[in-house]
Amino acid sequence: MATQTSSLRSRGMEMLMAYKQQPSIKLRNDLVRLNAGLVRKIAHRVSHQCAEPYEDLEQIGYLGLIRAIERFDPSQGCAFSSFAVPYIRGEMLHFLRDRGSTVKIPRRWQDLQKASQKMQADLLRHYGRQPSDHEMAEALSISVKEWRQVKMANKNRMPLSLDATVCHQTDSTITLGDTLPDMHYQLLQALEEDRQQLQRALSQLEEKTRSAIEFVFFKGLSRKEVAERIGVSPMTVTRRIQRGVDQMIAYLQPQALQTDP
Template sequence: MKNVANATNYLDIDNKELFKIYSKDKDNKEVRNILIEKHLYLVNLLAKKYANKGVEFEDIYQVASLALIYAIDRYDIEKGYEFSSFATPTIIGEIKKYFRDKVWTLRVPRRVQELSKKISEAKVILEQEYKKQPRVEEIAKYIGCTEEDVLEAMEASYGYQPISLDSSSNDDSEDKDITLIDKIGQEESSFGNIEQRDFINKFMENLNELEVKIFKDRFFLDKTQSMIAKELEISQMTVSRLERKIVEKLRKEYEKNL
């Protein structure tokens, strides 16, 4: 009963005081859980930026949630900056890292995996027999399958060893220094792909012009407070204060829509 009472009392304390309590007692799981719950809106908002990009949203949300916990554990309130300013790049960094590590590896059916293995073995045997690279029709005849099946398995096999984006584009252009990554378009820096854009648009209607700019720059363009302050010709402290105000409005709006 004592723990329940403590948890209830903690709910009435603002975030700054909660972080002070947690910084002095890292074993206080009640405070830690409350801090996590209070900032899940940030996880949801940032995870939505990367939805519909080839990875299940649930996986992205889980990665972002773990990053939030990591940020809460590492946050030092004595340094003076807002938690959202610290957590946002941490969460985005972990999401991008997850994409780098997972997205490029293709998953293929077991049937195709097994056929790919047979093709590799057949290539070795036929190359020794014919003293040259075997043709698709020769591989298909040796294995006992169609040429279409061989081509499908050979194409899928590239998924096991993805090509580095830093490798040459291997085209006929004169500039041999062009890599594959140079030919990939950049991510659109708007939030047209966010599933909850209606919620965001409605939320921004309650912000003034200055707050809208700071909101977009901080959460969608990943600009630092100092960069925004320089553009607007105001102090970083003012940007920090306004960001704190925006985040509090966003939290309340998010809770209303739960």
């Protein structure tokens, strides 16, 4: 079993490296199928903490998986599963957040809600207990389904704490606050993605050009100091830096088109 798992991981990494070198729809779909179990595992866990169907969460999770595949850099030495989980779970949480957005209640439902308040009090006195959904629907001359929609719509108008869970299950761990985007985390994630793209662009450059850029921009050396280190003139260092920057820009522009949503 351990040997089979190791073989799958090795195959997956080979496919990720191939995709990074030459992206294709077919290879991306193969990677999605290979990592589908990760999406199902996260969807299963989240579905037990909210009211949304497992199938919907699974489909949304695949969007996160695709984004992770497109942005993963095998050369960074990070396990793909660790890299992909935040993307997959993040898509599901964004979906839950969007599903909880404020919706304008139809006028008919507002009128029914007002009428139900007096009706409910009358039925409470008549039966000596809270009326059932069927009894309320019959008294209002509407279907049980519509009465439940009216109740739910009215309940959703009430302001909730960010500490409230996204469903009524007692063991739910996802709160409304969890579904809000963490701007600090998103900023760090964006910076890390930028760093990885710059590193990939640098790796495409000729060795001396790459060294010149790293010495000047990363280590703060003067062009004269760099010239002495790599054995060329300061003017040549300037030319190499300019040419290298132009090459990096040309490399990064198509990357941005591929990864931007």
